[in-house]
Amino acid sequence: MGGSAAPPAPGHRHGHRTRRGRALLRTVITAVAAAATAVVGLALPAQARAAEPVTVYLASDSTVQTYDPYWVPQAGWGQVFDRFFTDDVTIANHAIGGRSSRSFIEEGRLDAILDVIRPGDYLFVQFGHNDATVDRPERYTPPDDYKEYLRHDYIRRAKERGAIPVVVTPVSRRSFDPATGQFNVSFPQYVDRAIAVAREENVPLIDLSASSRAYLDSIGPEEAKSVFLHVPAGVYPNRPAGTVDDTHFQEYGAIQMARLVAQDVARLDTPLASRVTGAGTPGAVPERPTGLAARDISDQGARLTWNAVPGADIYRVQRKPQGAPESAYALAATSTLPLADVSGLSAGSGYELRVIAVNARGESAPSAPLSLTTRSPEYRFDFGPVGQVVAAGWTEVNTGTLYSAERGYGFVSTAEVIDRDRGGALDAVQRDFVAYFGGSYEFRVDVPDGTYAATVQVGDLLGSARTQLAFEGRDAGGVSAGGGSVTTATFTGITVTDGQLNVTVSGQTAHLNGLELTRTG
Numbered sequence: 302m303g304g305s306a307a308p309p310a311p312g313h314r315h316g317h318r319t320r321r322g323r324a325l326l327r328t329v330i331t332a333v334a335a336a337a338t339a340v341v342g343l344a345l346p347a348q349a350r351a352a353e354p355v356t357v358y359l360a361s362d363s364t365v366q367t368y369d370p371y372w373v374p375q376a377g378w379g380q381v382f383d384r385f386f387t388d389d390v391t392i393a394n395h396a397i398g399g400r401s402s403r404s405f406i407e408e409g410r411l412d413a414i415l416d417v418i419r420p421g422d423y424l425f426v427q428f429g430h431n432d433a434t435v436d437r438p439e440r441y442t443p444p445d446d447y448k449e450y451l452r453h454d455y456i457r458r459a460k461e462r463g464a465i466p467v468v469v470t471p472v473s474r475r476s477f478d479p480a481t482g483q484f485n486v487s488f489p490q491y492v493d494r495a496i497a498v499a500r501e502e503n504v505p506l507i508d509l510s511a512s513s514r515a516y517l518d519s520i521g522p523e524e525a526k527s528v529f530l531h532v533p534a535g536v537y538p539n540r541p542a543g544t545v546d547d548t549h550f551q552e553y554g555a556i557q558m559a560r561l562v563a564q565d566v567a568r569l570d571t572p573l574a575s576r577v578t579g580a581g582t583p584g585a586v587p588e589r590p591t592g593l594a595a596r597d598i599s600d601q602g603a604r605l606t607w608n609a610v611p612g613a614d615i616y617r618v619q620r621k622p623q624g625a626p627e628s629a630y631a632l633a634a635t636s637t638l639p640l641a642d643v644s645g646l647s648a649g650s651g652y653e654l655r656v657i658a659v660n661a662r663g664e665s666a667p668s669a670p671l672s673l674t675t676r677s678p679e680y681r682f683d684f685g686p687v688g689q690v691v692a693a694g695w696t697e698v699n700t701g702t703l704y705s706a707e708r709g710y711g712f713v714s715t716a717e718v719i720d721r722d723r724g725g726a727l728d729a730v731q732r733d734f735v736a737y738f739g740g741s742y743e744f745r746v747d748v749p750d751g752t753y754a755a756t757v758q759v760g761d762l763l764g765s766a767r768t769q770l771a772f773e774g775r776d777a778g779g780v781s782a783g784g785g786s787v788t789t790a791t792f793t794g795i796t797v798t799d800g801q802l803n804v805t806v807s808g809q810t811a812h813l814n815g816l817e818l819t820r821t822g
Contacts, residue, residue, distance in 0.1 A: 353421050354389040355573065357382070358414045358464075360405060360455065361427040363398030363549060364472050364558075371539055374637065375530055376555035378472070378562065385563035387576045402428040402450040403442040411454060420463025423573060425562075426455045427509065429471030429491035430548065448494035456502045465571060468499040470510035472558055475529045475547035477522050484517045486510065505569045512561040527615050527635040528554030533604075533642050534778065535794060542778035553615055553637040587613040587658035589666040590639075597793040599754030600648035600678045600819045604793060605656070607668065609639040613658035618643060623651030623672060630655070644791050649677045678756070678817040680746055682710070685733025685814075686720040692729035695815070698744075700735065709747040718742050723762035730758055730815040731787040736766075741807035744816070748802050752822035753795045755804070758815035760787030769808035773797065779808060787814060793821065 359365055365379035379394040386392070395414055397405075405411055405428070418424060428451075432442040442450065451468060459466040474487045486492060492510045499506035517525050530546035550558060567577040592608035605618060618641045621629040633654065634641040646652060651674045658665040683695040691697045696710075700718055704711035712718070717740055722733040735742075759768045760782035770777045772795045782788040795802065806813050 354391070355422055355576075356391045356393050356419070357386075357423040357425060357573070358418055359392065359394045359396050359425050359427075360411060360414060361396035361425075361469075362400050362430050363396070364430060365394065365396035365427055366398055367394045367396070373537060373539075374532060374551040374553075376550055376552040378550065378555045378558035381552070381556050382559045382562065384556075385559060385577055386573075387578055390573070390576050396427075399431060399440065400428075401431040401434075401440040401442045402426075402447050402455075403432070404440055406450065406454050411458075415458055415462060418459065418462050418464045421572075422464045423467055423571075424455065424459040424464050425467045425469055425507070426451060427469035427471065429488040429495070430474075432491055433488050444490040444494050447491055448498050451495065451498045452502060456498070456504055460504075465505065465573075466502075467505045467507060467566075467569075467571075468495050469507040469562065470495045472509045473513040473517055475517070475522065475525050477517075477525075482518075482522055484514045484522075486514065505571055507562055507565045507569075509558070509562060509565070512565060513558060516557065516561060521632075523632050524615075524617070524635045527551070527637050528557060530554075533636075533640065534792070536638065536640065542776050545778070551637060556614075583612050583660050583662045585612075586663040587611070587660055587665040590616065590656040590658050590668040593654070593656055593668045593671045595654075595671060595673050597752075597754065597821050598673055598676055599756070599791055599793060599821055600646075600676050600817060601754070601756050601789070601791040602642065602644035602646045602675070603673060605634075605641050605643060605654065605671070607639050607656050610658040610665065612660055613665075614660045615658075616641065617657045617659060617664075618654060619657065619667070620646075620652050620654045623653055623674075625653075642793075645789075646675050648675055650675050676819050676821065678819045680710075680748070680816075680818040682744075682746075682816045683730050683733075683814075684720075684735045684816070686722050689722055689733045690729045692815075695730065698735075704745045706747075710745060713743040713745065715742065721761070726762055727760075727787060731760060732762070734759075734761065734766075734812050734814040736761075736813070737806070737811040739809065740811060741805060742811070744804045744806065744813075746802045746804075746818060747800060748797055748818065749820070750797050750800060751820055753797060753802060754791055754793045754819045754821050755795055755802075756789060756791045756815075756817040756819070757813065758787050758789050759812045760814060761810070761812055765810070766812035767809035768806060768812050771805040771807075773803055774805075782812075 359379040366377040367380040368375050379396050383392040431440040432447045434440050456466040470492045471488045477484045530544050530549045530551050532544045534543035563577050567574050587610045590607045595603040597604045616636050618634040619630040620633040633643045653670040653672050655667040655670045657667050681695040682698045683691050684698045687699045700715040702711045718737045720735045759766050759780040764784045766782045769779045777792045780790045
């Protein structure tokens with residue numbers, strides 16, 4: 302599971318404990334008490350259990366996994382779970398990417414936990430993401446089988462060892478209704494089975510599906526990008542083209558999910574509830590951001606930077622048309638870094654932008670506003686069949702448009718490249734395209750040396766489109782669009798030193814509807 306540009310799943314250090322330096326001090330449980338617990342299940346008196354140091358074992362997938370520093374800013378909620386408990390609670394995170402309730406057992410990972418778990422410890426179980434992957438038979442687990450694995454392997458075997466199993470419903474993805482902005486239930490059949498088996502077996506339930514969805518509804522799809530692994534290009538060495546991933550979390554998002562789980566733990570009728578803390582709640586809101594500046598200004602947006610604010614968890618970037626009243630400010634982007642790429646602006650238009658720093662206590666005062674005017678594209682190419690409807694001010698490109706020095710633009714070759722016009726349901730640029738399913742092709746444009754932004758449109762009225770782009774030989778990442786829609790994406794920082802800008806288009810479908818080039822420096 303993951304987004305289009307996420308790196309491959311990292312290796313896992315089996316049984317990783319998030320508090321490495323903490324000695325695992327334990328009070329010896331007498332043989333009589335241990336035997337009684339094994340028979341009764343959860344029979345130790347609450348006061349005796351509460352006095353014991355305990356370990357919380359996590360059995361799950363990549364949404365919970367602990368990641369090595371190389372994968373920054375990717376994090377699982379189990380990686381930061383310990384910050385919400387007192388020091389006598391140890392988190393043993395056995396979660397690993399790509400595993401389902403079934404494959405976690407088949408690989409011996411559950412046995413590794415059950416071999417060391419002790420009476421009074423906890424086993425938190427969250428699966429569902431990979432169980433639902435029908436096209437991956439090594440992972441796929443039908444909903445009813447998933448329920449029985451939870452019942453017989455995780456719940457009952459943990460009880461046999463005197464441990465307390467806790468069922469956690471699958472955490473939400475960034476999947477929402479574009480018309481309303483409300484988030485969808487992720488993996489509903491698995492959510493339903495998890496809730497049912499917890500009730501049937503009378504074990505604690507954390508409905509993370511519900512709490513994470515309510516949280517995401519409260520912040521909306523745009524701010525949710527800073528919860529999930531949406532990171533800009535050129536910031537992290539391991540992600541030169543950036544990442545767009547609506548399943549996995551960056552650290553800020555992992556913290557929010559861990560907070561939700563901890564809040565639900567505090568409401569459970571278990572000794573662990575008394576050990577939840579309010580760790581990390583700041584004493585004051587952040588200071589107002591300063592030093593707001595813009596670079597790489599294109600026809601669609603710009604990259605904003607500002608000075609980091611101590612104690613800020615996240616930043617909200619707001620925009621309004623130049624001269625509009627204060628009430629016209631609207632959310633433009635969010636970021637966990639003092640940097641954000643703002644897009645979706647109109648070419649040749651003036652805007653005012655500002656930044657607000659946010660932590661768990663609240664919002665700062667907004668920064669001083671920054672005024673900018675977007676640029677106008679120097680080159681606009683509309684791709685489609687011969688005789689297509691061409692947008693006003695755009696240049697027609699079809700499969701017969703081959704590059705020559707006299708023309709100054711065109712394809713290197715169009716062998717195997719197809720073209721289609723889907724009719725008037727979309728605008729003149731969006732309705733038609735060229736594509737090469739599973740192949741690649743190159744488009745060249747003679748331009749003065751300098752720095753450019755490229756805005757592409759990708760989509761198909763009759764099906765999904767998945768395109769990978771490279772500019773000047775450097776991978777820029779992918780653009781995807783669902784059936785009946787067109788996605789617009791802008792790529793900045795394209796440096797031309799030889800008088801020609803080269804665009805390589807590839808991917809599953811390699812659609813290209815429109816291309817705009819804007820000189821930014």
